[in-house]
Amino acid sequence: MRIAELPAPEVARRIAAGHAILLPMGSTETHGPGLPMGDYLLAEAIALRIAEAAGDALVAPPVAFGGVDFFRGVPGGVALSTPTLTALLTEILVALDEGGARRILIINGHGGNIPAIEDAQRALRRSHGVIIPVLHLWKTAGAWQAELGGAPEALGHGGDPVASVALHLRPDLCDAAKLAPRAAPEPFLGLPVSGFGTLRAEGVDFGVPIELPEIAPGGVQATDPSGANAELGARIVARHVAAAAAMLAAMRGEA
Numbered sequence: 001m002r003i004a005e006l007p008a009p010e011v012a013r014r015i016a017a018g019h020a021i022l023l024p025m026g027s028t029e030t031h032g033p034g035l036p037m038g039d040y041l042l043a044e045a046i047a048l049r050i051a052e053a054a055g056d057a058l059v060a061p062p063v064a065f066g067g068v069d070f071f072r073g074v075p076g077g078v079a080l081s082t083p084t085l086t087a088l089l090t091e092i093l094v095a096l097d098e099g100g101a102r103r104i105l106i107i108n109g110h111g112g113n114i115p116a117i118e119d120a121q122r123a124l125r126r127s128h129g130v131i132i133p134v135l136h137l138w139k140t141a142g143a144w145q146a147e148l149g150g151a152p153e154a155l156g157h158g159g160d161p162v163a164s165v166a167l168h169l170r171p172d173l174c175d176a177a178k179l180a181p182r183a184a185p186e187p188f189l190g191l192p193v194s195g196f197g198t199l200r201a202e203g204v205d206f207g208v209p210i211e212l213p214e215i216a217p218g219g220v221q222a223t224d225p226s227g228a229n230a231e232l233g234a235r236i237v238a239r240h241v242a243a244a245a246a247m248l249a250a251m252r253g254e255a
Helices: 008-016 042-054 081-099 110-128 137-142 160-170 232-252
Strands: 020-025 057-059 105-108 134-138 193-195 198-201 206-207
Touching: 008 020, 020 232, 042 057, 042 105, 042 137, 042 160, 042 206, 042 232, 057 193, 081 110, 105 110, 105 206, 105 232, 110 134, 110 137, 134 137, 134 232, 137 160, 137 193, 160 232
Parallel strands: 020 057, 020 105, 105 134
Antiparallel strands: 193 198, 198 206
């Protein structure tokens, strides 16, 4: 199902037959001491499962570098500016459309990619009349934490949902013993840190350009990621696969 592993005539045959193309996106950044830096690996693994469930989809090579947010300067990490990522993504989507793909679905595994994805989506609709949906993996899965039985204190960067999904899909790259509680971040401007880039005053969150070490030393923002587990990861992945397969089926009717 990976385009990169197939000969060009076979890819052309499948696209001509109406197969969709899934484009995984993620980042190469810190997720703390127990998880791999490349969360794009998880986006690709989920895309492959979606393609298998759909039965008529191909998976493009993943975009491995994410849009810059809090992670610039991480050793070994690479983050792209939003204009650069927008241009890259737009050209990828134009190429896939010009190659005959009539159903394209982005599988996004990094919050910093969202502005670039939204810009590219609008550009493709205006220039080519193409509507390209996106599944934001962690944005959706974070809202399922309680419903799917996840520990509330495990939710956050360096923890769930990425940690549980990584333990399910790529346990060979994880060190669960290093998923441990972290100290609460120090107040910033005399106010408590309420999230990535937010401070809370009088019950209201304010956006502030905080740097990673100020909110998540070592890349861990979750209070206690040790509650992450592969079983929760399996439930998250199953829901993503079912939802994406339904989206691809709906897109088939519109193609």
